[in-house]
Amino acid sequence: MNHLVQSTFTVLIAEDEDMMRERLVSQLKQCCPQAQIVAIAENGNDAWDLWLKHEPDVVFLDIQMPGLSGLAVAERIRARSHIVFVTAYDQHALQAFEHAALDYLLKPVTLERLEQTIKRLVERIQSSGKLISQTVESSISKSQTEALNSIAHENQANEKKTKPKWLRASVGKQIRLIHLNDILFLQSDTKYTRIVTKDGEAYIRTALKDLIEMLDPEIFWQIHRGTVVNAHAIESAERIDSERLEVNLKNCTERLTVSRSFGYLFRESS
Known part of the structure; x- marks a missing residue:
């Protein structure tokens, strides 16, 4: 199997169970030593922070973790990494493939099954004509699909x-009580989060990565590892070099940098 891999690729592993995490790391090193594990996370919040730091080629995500779920992390990553979900519950299969997962592994993961995933992964990486977001075929029945869709919609309704x-x-x-509609942007500031409105600024003793879970992602866009902006407050975005943009805000003189990872938010739709 190893001869299939022409070069190394980077991997992030997110798994909250110590034994499962160590098992997956060991198996991955055994069946694919060319896989370079650049980060290991024990919860969803750390998984997202580490993804922003390393932007790995491949992410192995446990679906049920403290903080952000694996599905929530995958939603933020979108199609910028190959996603492999790992879970003890096959009821999550549909949601996994809806998030453009490359594969879906059930715990306990066997070495043989992981090798199949690695083979599929290598083929995907080496196939330049295929989009990263292309999904593999799922064998889920129509009745299972309908049932899981119902669960997913109910969960989304409860979250809202x-x-x-x-x-x-x-x-x-x-x-102060600050209405979310009045917020222009939020920024990480050591142990606090800085909240900026058109009338001034305030601080809250909650980390930005925890606040993000409570915000509507369609309105509050994360544009940098430490910055979230209210989309309604954006006046314009200006390119400052080949990889970065700066956002100009209404009712605010501060300009916010958009990191390369989030440039897709400002691309014109085709």
């Missing part, structure tokens, strides 16, 4: 119900 409309933030000795 729990989204807050206000954030409590400190301004000097005062505690």
Whole structure:
């Protein structure tokens, strides 16, 4: 199998169970030493942070993890890495393939099954004519598809119900209630998150990566590892070099840098 791999490729592994994580790392090294493991995460939030830092070629994602789920992390990665989901529950199969997963592994993962995944992965990487987001065929029945679709829609509805409309933030000795609609952007600031509105700024003792889970991704766009912007507040985006953009905001003189990973948000749709 190893002769199929012409060059190394980078891998991120996200798995919250120690034994499963060590098993997957060991198996991957055994069946594909050319796979360069650049990061290992024990929860979904760390998985996303590490993806932003390394932008690996391949990501092995446990679906059920503390913090962000594997599905949520995959949604943020979109088609910028090859995704392989790992889970103990086959009920997640449909959602996995809806997120353009390369493959779907059931725990406990066997070496033989992982080798099949690696073979498929290598073929995908070496096939320049295929899009990264192309999915493999799924053997899920129509009834399973309908049932899983129903579960997915119900989960999405429940998530929307729990989204807050206000954030409590400190301004000097005062505690302010800031409506989400009034926020221009949020930035990481050591142990705090800086919240900027047209009227000023405030700080909240919640990490940005945790706040992101509570925000509507269709409105609040992450444009940098440490910056989330309200899309309604964007005036324009200006290219500053071949890889980066800067965002100009309404009612604000600050300009926000868009990292290469999030440039796709501002590309014209074809």
